[in-house]
Amino acid sequence: MDDQTRMLAGLAGLGGLSQGDVGDPDSLRKQLGQPQQDIGDILQQIMAITDESLDEAQARKHALNCHRMKPALFSVLCEIKEKTVLSIRGIQDEDPPDPQIMRLDNMLLAEGVSGPEKGGGSAAAAAAAAAAGGSPGADGGIEHSDYRAKLAQIRQIYHSELEKYEQACSEFTNHVMNLLREQSRTRPISPKEIERMVAIIHRKFSSIQMQLKQSTCEAVMILRSRFLDARRKRRNFNKQATEVLNEYFYSHLSNPYPSEEAKEELAKKCAITVSQVSNWFGNKRIRYKKNIGKFQEEANLYAVKTAVDAASVSAQASQANSPATPTSGSSGSYSLSHAGDAAAAAYLGLHPSNLNGAGEAVLNIASSLQPQVDTLHRATHLTAGYEELTTSSLYVPRRLDPSNSWQDNTQPCSVTSPPGPPGSVHSDTSN
C-alpha cells in the first residue's frame, strides 16, 4: 500500500468520514487517480489504526497531518464535498414551507395561542362565543372566563414547551457546530457543510415543534367543543333565583325593563350572569304578554309577597318616626321603586275582577294590608323621592298598551299612581 492510499484510509478513519460524507470511496479513488484497491485492505488499515494505543494514534495522526500530500488531498476532498453539499442544498432549498405547519401556525394564531398576548386569547374566546352564536352583548360570563382561563393555560404550556425546544435546539446546534469545527482540523468540513448540518438539526427539531403545535391545536379544539357544549346545555335556575326574578318582574309590571345596574344586582342575587338576566326578562315579557291569564295567579301571589315586604318597610319607616321618607336608605337602588310599585301592584292585582284561582285567602291578606298599602302610596306621592323614583335610570315608566306592548310613558306610571279610586283601578295584569 502506498502512502497516499494509506493516508486516505487514515483520514477517513480518523475523521469518522462515512460514504455519505465523502461519497463512494471508489469514485473518490478514481477522482484522485488512484489504482483500484480492495476495500478490505482499507478496512484493515482502519482497524489497525483503531487498535493502536492513544499515543500511537496521536503520533500517527500527527504524521498524517504533517504529510506533504495532506494539503492537496484536503483541498480535493473539500471540493468534492462542496459539490455534494451544494447539490443537496439545491434540492432542499427548493422545498416549499410545509403546508401543515402553516395551517397549524395560522390556527394557533387565530386561537390566540401563538402570536402577541391578547388578554389571554380573549379575542379568540369572543370569536368562539360568536361562532357558538352567543347572544348579542354577551357579557363575558362564567363560561367565557372559564374558556379564557383554560386557553391561557394552554398558551402558557405551549410557550414554555416551545421555549424548551428552542433552547434544546440551540444548545444542540452549538454542540454540533463545535464538534464539526473541532473535526475540521482533521477532516475537510466546509462552512457550508456546517450550515447543512445546522439545517438538518433544525428540521429535526421543527418536526418536534410540529407535534407540539398539533397537540396544542387538538387541546384547543377539545376545549372549544366542551365550551360550546356547555353553552348548549341548560339548567333551570334554582327556586330562589326564579323567585327573585319574578318578584322584580311583578313588582315592576308597569315597566319590566331592569336597567343595567338592576340587572347586575339581580344577577348577583341569583348567582347568574347579566346575559341570563336579560334572557330571562326577554322570555318573561314575551310569555307574559302572550298569555296574561295564565300568569295572573303567579302575578297575584308575587304581588302579595312584595306587598308584605313593602308594608313591613313602611311599618319600619313609621316606627322610625319618619313616615314621609320611606325611601331613605334605598335611594338609587331598585328596591326603591320595588316597594311602591309592589304595593300598588298588590292591590291592583288583587282587585276582585282580577282574582281567579288565587282565591279568597289572597283577598283577605290584601284587605288586611290595604291600610298599609294606602299609607305607602301617600308616602310615595308625598316624598321628594317620588321624582327620583319615576325618573331614575332604574325606572323608565312604560305601560302595556292595548296593542300588547309596553310603551314609554313619561307620566307617573299607572301602577304607582292609579288613576281611579281603589277598586276601580286599571291593572297591567288585566291586559
Added chain:
DNA sequence: TGAGATGATTCGCT
C-alpha cells in the same frame, strides 16, 4: 314517554 316549561339562540327591527 310525551307535553309543557324554560333557558338559550337567532333574526329582524328601531
Added chain:
DNA sequence: AGCGAATCATCTCA
C-alpha cells in the same frame, strides 16, 4: 345595543 318574536334544545313531571 336592546328589544320582540320565533324557534331550538333541554329539563321536568305526570
